[in-house]
Amino acid sequence: MKMLEVNDLNVWFGMGRDRVDAVLGATFNVEKAESFGLVGESGSGKSTILRALTGLAPHWSGSLSVDGHPIGKKRPKSFFKTVQMVFQDPYASLHPRHSVDQVLGETLQLHGFSDIDNRVVKLLDDVGLGQKFRFRYPHQLSGGQRQRVAIARALAPEPELLLLDEPTSALDVSVQAEILNLLADLREDRGLTYLMVSHDLSVVSHMCDRLAVMKDGALVEVLDVDALRHMKASHPYSQQLLNASI
Protein backbone atom coordinates (compact mmCIF):
# COMPACT_ATOMS: atom_id res chain seq x y z
CA MET A 1 0.00 0.00 0.00
CA LYS A 2 1.27 3.41 -0.92
CA MET A 3 1.18 6.24 1.60
CA LEU A 4 2.47 8.84 -0.81
CA GLU A 5 2.54 8.99 -4.60
CA VAL A 6 4.37 11.79 -6.36
CA ASN A 7 4.08 11.82 -10.14
CA ASP A 8 5.88 14.19 -12.46
CA LEU A 9 5.95 16.95 -9.86
CA ASN A 10 7.13 20.36 -11.06
CA VAL A 11 7.37 23.27 -8.63
CA TRP A 12 8.35 26.82 -9.51
CA PHE A 13 8.63 30.20 -7.87
CA GLY A 14 8.14 33.58 -9.52
CA MET A 15 7.15 34.40 -13.05
CA GLY A 16 8.69 35.34 -16.36
CA ARG A 17 12.37 36.13 -16.12
CA ASP A 18 12.27 35.69 -12.33
CA ARG A 19 10.94 32.19 -12.56
CA VAL A 20 12.94 29.55 -10.65
CA ASP A 21 12.16 25.93 -11.46
CA ALA A 22 12.88 24.33 -8.11
CA VAL A 23 11.57 20.80 -8.82
CA LEU A 24 11.51 19.19 -12.24
CA GLY A 25 9.49 16.08 -12.99
CA ALA A 26 9.96 14.34 -9.65
CA THR A 27 8.36 10.89 -9.46
CA PHE A 28 8.51 8.57 -6.47
CA ASN A 29 6.31 6.58 -4.11
CA VAL A 30 6.54 5.95 -0.40
CA GLU A 31 5.00 2.78 1.00
CA LYS A 32 3.00 2.74 4.22
CA ALA A 33 5.30 2.54 7.26
CA GLU A 34 8.33 3.12 5.07
CA SER A 35 10.96 5.73 5.81
CA PHE A 36 12.07 7.44 2.61
CA GLY A 37 14.96 9.89 2.37
CA LEU A 38 15.56 12.82 0.03
CA VAL A 39 19.23 13.71 -0.26
CA GLY A 40 21.17 16.16 -2.35
CA GLU A 41 23.18 19.30 -2.04
CA SER A 42 21.77 22.61 -0.88
CA GLY A 43 19.35 24.15 -3.38
CA SER A 44 18.56 20.85 -5.12
CA GLY A 45 14.84 21.15 -4.34
CA LYS A 46 14.43 18.83 -1.34
CA SER A 47 12.55 21.25 0.92
CA THR A 48 10.45 22.43 -1.99
CA ILE A 49 9.04 18.92 -2.47
CA LEU A 50 7.92 18.87 1.18
CA ARG A 51 6.55 22.39 0.92
CA ALA A 52 4.59 21.54 -2.22
CA LEU A 53 3.07 18.57 -0.40
CA THR A 54 1.86 20.69 2.52
CA GLY A 55 0.59 23.53 0.35
CA LEU A 56 3.40 25.96 1.18
CA ALA A 57 4.56 26.19 -2.44
CA PRO A 58 1.60 27.44 -4.47
CA HIS A 59 2.84 26.82 -8.01
CA TRP A 60 3.06 23.19 -8.92
CA SER A 61 1.92 20.71 -11.53
CA GLY A 62 1.82 16.94 -11.64
CA SER A 63 -0.10 14.65 -9.36
CA LEU A 64 0.22 14.03 -5.65
CA SER A 65 -1.74 11.62 -3.56
CA VAL A 66 -1.72 10.66 0.07
CA ASP A 67 -3.14 7.35 1.21
CA GLY A 68 -4.82 6.96 -2.17
CA HIS A 69 -6.49 10.40 -2.08
CA PRO A 70 -5.40 12.89 -4.75
CA ILE A 71 -4.27 16.26 -3.37
CA GLY A 72 -5.91 19.31 -4.93
CA LYS A 73 -4.79 22.92 -4.87
CA LYS A 74 -6.22 23.46 -1.38
CA ARG A 75 -5.45 21.28 1.61
CA PRO A 76 -8.56 20.61 3.71
CA LYS A 77 -8.11 20.41 7.49
CA SER A 78 -8.49 16.65 7.25
CA PHE A 79 -5.27 16.55 5.20
CA PHE A 80 -3.31 17.74 8.24
CA LYS A 81 -4.80 14.97 10.32
CA THR A 82 -2.87 12.61 8.08
CA VAL A 83 0.19 14.66 7.12
CA GLN A 84 2.34 16.77 9.43
CA MET A 85 5.68 18.46 8.94
CA VAL A 86 8.66 19.11 11.19
CA PHE A 87 10.87 21.98 10.06
CA GLN A 88 14.60 22.33 10.17
CA ASP A 89 14.81 25.27 12.52
CA PRO A 90 13.12 24.75 15.89
CA TYR A 91 13.88 28.37 16.79
CA ALA A 92 11.82 29.72 13.89
CA SER A 93 9.03 27.17 14.01
CA LEU A 94 7.69 27.95 17.52
CA HIS A 95 5.93 31.22 18.33
CA PRO A 96 8.08 33.00 20.95
CA ARG A 97 5.11 34.10 23.09
CA HIS A 98 3.24 30.80 23.12
CA SER A 99 3.92 28.36 25.92
CA VAL A 100 4.36 24.67 25.19
CA ASP A 101 0.91 24.13 26.69
CA GLN A 102 -0.61 26.64 24.26
CA VAL A 103 1.21 25.22 21.25
CA LEU A 104 0.03 21.69 21.92
CA GLY A 105 -3.40 22.61 23.33
CA GLU A 106 -4.31 24.80 20.37
CA THR A 107 -3.20 22.19 17.87
CA LEU A 108 -5.30 19.56 19.64
CA GLN A 109 -8.30 21.87 19.73
CA LEU A 110 -7.94 22.70 16.05
CA HIS A 111 -8.14 19.00 15.26
CA GLY A 112 -11.26 18.52 17.33
CA PHE A 113 -9.94 16.67 20.36
CA SER A 114 -11.71 17.27 23.66
CA ASP A 115 -9.49 15.56 26.25
CA ILE A 116 -6.86 18.25 25.77
CA ASP A 117 -5.19 18.12 29.20
CA ASN A 118 -4.57 14.40 29.11
CA ARG A 119 -3.32 14.58 25.57
CA VAL A 120 -0.87 17.41 26.28
CA VAL A 121 0.61 15.43 29.16
CA LYS A 122 0.80 12.29 27.03
CA LEU A 123 2.44 14.10 24.11
CA LEU A 124 5.09 15.58 26.39
CA ASP A 125 5.83 12.10 27.72
CA ASP A 126 5.89 10.64 24.22
CA VAL A 127 8.66 13.01 23.14
CA GLY A 128 10.67 12.52 26.32
CA LEU A 129 10.06 15.96 27.83
CA GLY A 130 7.61 15.27 30.64
CA GLN A 131 5.25 17.61 32.46
CA LYS A 132 7.79 20.02 33.85
CA PHE A 133 8.11 21.55 30.41
CA ARG A 134 4.41 22.15 29.96
CA PHE A 135 4.26 25.83 30.92
CA ARG A 136 7.62 26.87 29.53
CA TYR A 137 8.18 29.28 26.67
CA PRO A 138 10.51 28.64 23.73
CA HIS A 139 13.26 30.89 25.15
CA GLN A 140 13.38 28.63 28.20
CA LEU A 141 14.14 25.59 26.04
CA SER A 142 17.27 24.28 24.35
CA GLY A 143 17.30 23.59 20.61
CA GLY A 144 16.77 19.87 21.19
CA GLN A 145 13.89 20.53 23.60
CA ARG A 146 12.28 22.87 21.08
CA GLN A 147 12.54 20.27 18.39
CA ARG A 148 10.87 17.78 20.76
CA VAL A 149 8.01 20.28 21.17
CA ALA A 150 7.79 20.65 17.38
CA ILE A 151 7.65 16.85 17.08
CA ALA A 152 4.95 16.68 19.79
CA ARG A 153 2.94 19.30 17.89
CA ALA A 154 3.30 17.26 14.70
CA LEU A 155 2.14 14.11 16.52
CA ALA A 156 -0.86 15.84 18.12
CA PRO A 157 -3.34 15.15 15.28
CA GLU A 158 -2.20 11.49 15.22
CA PRO A 159 -0.86 11.72 11.66
CA GLU A 160 0.26 8.80 9.52
CA LEU A 161 2.85 10.59 7.40
CA LEU A 162 5.54 12.88 8.81
CA LEU A 163 7.50 15.17 6.51
CA LEU A 164 10.82 15.85 8.20
CA ASP A 165 12.94 18.64 6.77
CA GLU A 166 16.47 18.19 8.11
CA PRO A 167 15.01 17.84 11.61
CA THR A 168 18.41 17.69 13.31
CA SER A 169 20.69 19.83 11.18
CA ALA A 170 20.17 23.01 13.23
CA LEU A 171 21.00 21.17 16.47
CA ASP A 172 24.25 20.56 18.33
CA VAL A 173 25.90 17.35 17.21
CA SER A 174 25.50 15.89 20.70
CA VAL A 175 21.72 16.30 20.51
CA GLN A 176 21.24 15.15 16.93
CA ALA A 177 21.44 11.43 17.71
CA GLU A 178 18.92 11.77 20.55
CA ILE A 179 16.36 13.35 18.25
CA LEU A 180 17.00 10.80 15.50
CA ASN A 181 16.55 7.97 17.99
CA LEU A 182 13.32 9.54 19.23
CA LEU A 183 12.05 9.76 15.64
CA ALA A 184 13.05 6.16 14.93
CA ASP A 185 11.27 4.94 18.10
CA LEU A 186 8.13 6.94 17.35
CA ARG A 187 7.97 5.49 13.87
CA GLU A 188 8.34 1.96 15.13
CA ASP A 189 5.77 2.39 17.91
CA ARG A 190 3.16 4.03 15.70
CA GLY A 191 3.83 2.54 12.30
CA LEU A 192 4.42 6.04 10.92
CA THR A 193 5.58 6.77 7.41
CA TYR A 194 8.47 9.24 7.06
CA LEU A 195 9.59 11.38 4.17
CA MET A 196 12.84 12.78 5.46
CA VAL A 197 15.10 15.37 3.90
CA SER A 198 18.76 15.38 4.77
CA HIS A 199 22.01 16.44 3.22
CA ASP A 200 23.73 13.89 5.46
CA LEU A 201 23.96 10.40 3.99
CA SER A 202 24.89 8.85 7.32
CA VAL A 203 21.63 10.17 8.82
CA VAL A 204 19.65 8.79 5.90
CA SER A 205 21.37 5.42 5.98
CA HIS A 206 20.55 5.20 9.71
CA MET A 207 16.93 6.35 9.37
CA CYS A 208 15.63 5.34 5.94
CA ASP A 209 14.72 2.23 3.97
CA ARG A 210 15.11 3.93 0.59
CA LEU A 211 16.26 7.28 -0.63
CA ALA A 212 16.11 9.47 -3.69
CA VAL A 213 19.13 11.48 -4.80
CA MET A 214 18.28 14.96 -6.07
CA LYS A 215 20.30 17.31 -8.23
CA ASP A 216 19.20 20.63 -9.69
CA GLY A 217 15.53 19.96 -8.98
CA ALA A 218 15.44 16.48 -10.49
CA LEU A 219 15.46 13.04 -8.95
CA VAL A 220 18.62 11.40 -10.21
CA GLU A 221 18.13 7.95 -8.74
CA VAL A 222 16.18 5.99 -6.13
CA LEU A 223 18.33 3.63 -4.05
CA ASP A 224 17.58 1.25 -1.24
CA VAL A 225 19.61 1.50 1.89
CA ASP A 226 21.54 -1.71 1.13
CA ALA A 227 22.87 -0.11 -2.03
CA LEU A 228 23.75 2.94 0.05
CA ARG A 229 25.58 0.88 2.67
CA HIS A 230 27.46 -1.00 -0.04
CA MET A 231 28.20 2.29 -1.78
CA LYS A 232 26.52 1.08 -4.94
CA ALA A 233 24.80 3.68 -7.04
CA SER A 234 24.30 3.41 -10.76
CA HIS A 235 24.16 7.09 -11.55
CA PRO A 236 27.53 8.87 -11.54
CA TYR A 237 26.18 11.80 -9.50
CA SER A 238 24.85 9.51 -6.74
CA GLN A 239 28.16 7.67 -6.75
CA GLN A 240 29.99 10.96 -6.42
CA LEU A 241 27.77 11.89 -3.47
CA LEU A 242 28.46 8.51 -1.82
CA ASN A 243 32.19 8.82 -2.38
CA ALA A 244 32.20 12.34 -0.94
CA SER A 245 30.46 11.17 2.24
CA ILE A 246 33.05 8.59 3.33
Ligand code: ADP
Ligand atom coordinates in the same frame (compact mmCIF):
# COMPACT_ATOMS: atom_id res chain seq x y z
P1 ADP B 1 17.10 22.33 -0.67
O1 ADP B 1 16.07 22.12 0.38
O2 ADP B 1 17.46 21.09 -1.43
O3 ADP B 1 18.33 23.02 -0.14
P2 ADP B 1 15.17 24.19 -1.78
O4 ADP B 1 14.02 23.30 -2.08
O5 ADP B 1 15.08 25.03 -0.57
O6 ADP B 1 16.51 23.32 -1.79
O7 ADP B 1 15.41 25.18 -3.01
C1 ADP B 1 15.41 24.75 -4.36
C2 ADP B 1 15.53 25.95 -5.27
O8 ADP B 1 14.37 26.75 -5.17
C3 ADP B 1 16.70 26.86 -4.93
O9 ADP B 1 17.22 27.35 -6.14
C4 ADP B 1 16.06 27.95 -4.12
O10 ADP B 1 16.79 29.15 -4.24
C5 ADP B 1 14.70 28.08 -4.79
N1 ADP B 1 13.67 28.56 -3.86
C6 ADP B 1 13.24 27.95 -2.73
N2 ADP B 1 12.27 28.68 -2.13
C7 ADP B 1 12.08 29.77 -2.91
C8 ADP B 1 11.20 30.91 -2.83
N3 ADP B 1 10.31 31.03 -1.82
N4 ADP B 1 11.30 31.84 -3.80
C9 ADP B 1 12.18 31.70 -4.82
N5 ADP B 1 13.02 30.65 -4.95
C10 ADP B 1 12.98 29.71 -4.02
Ligand code: MG
Ligand atom coordinates in the same frame (compact mmCIF):
# COMPACT_ATOMS: atom_id res chain seq x y z
MG1 MG C 1 16.16 22.58 2.41
